[in-house]
Amino acid sequence: MANTKLIPYLTFENTKNALEYYKRVFGATDVNRQPPTEKQADEMALNPDVDLDNLTFKASFKVLGQQVFCTDSFMGKPVVSSLISLMLEVDQRDSDAESDLEALFKQVAESEEVKVIMTFEKKSSGNKYGQVVDKYGITWIFNAVK
Structure with a gap:
């Protein structure tokens, strides 16, 4: 496949x-x-x-x-669901990609047009992780993995 x-x-x-x-x-x-x-x-x-x-x-x-x-939506009003999230994931060994991800999270969070669920920061796993919900109810996950 x-x-x-x-x-x-x-x-x-x-x-x-x-x-x-x-x-x-x-x-x-x-x-x-x-x-x-x-x-x-x-x-x-x-x-x-x-x-x-x-x-x-x-x-x-x-x-x-x-x-x-x-x-x-041509079949009526779309229904918001928390069942689907979009994840942007980068490898922490790629410092440019990690910087871009962190800068995007900061831009999005500072826009005040999203709800920040979790700030983008290092977690106990060593990964950096953050999460927002946009004005359409879509959850965006920002994940920089070790």
Whole structure:
């Protein structure tokens, strides 16, 4: 299964706004967004008077070089769940990666647009670990492992 990937794919009520949030708070890069075409809107039975430019059929962004895909919820309002978390993990032997992870945690935590669950600091295991929940209810884990 060497060609298999597990890719985060998030659903938002308004992905267009979510992308702006992730750019501002998480420093998201490589942001791409594609509204549905008229044919796709018809296939999804969207109201004909809906403004397609405000909808997102598919989108993606990167945080610390890791790609996340996302879309609007076309099946009703998305439900927030604490069952899914996204973890950004680096090896402490890579001092640049560890510094980047720590800087991102600091940026995110200082934005005051997340709830800090655990500050990013060294734990008894020797790993550095921190955790936040963003405004969409998504838990982000920052983990620098020995």
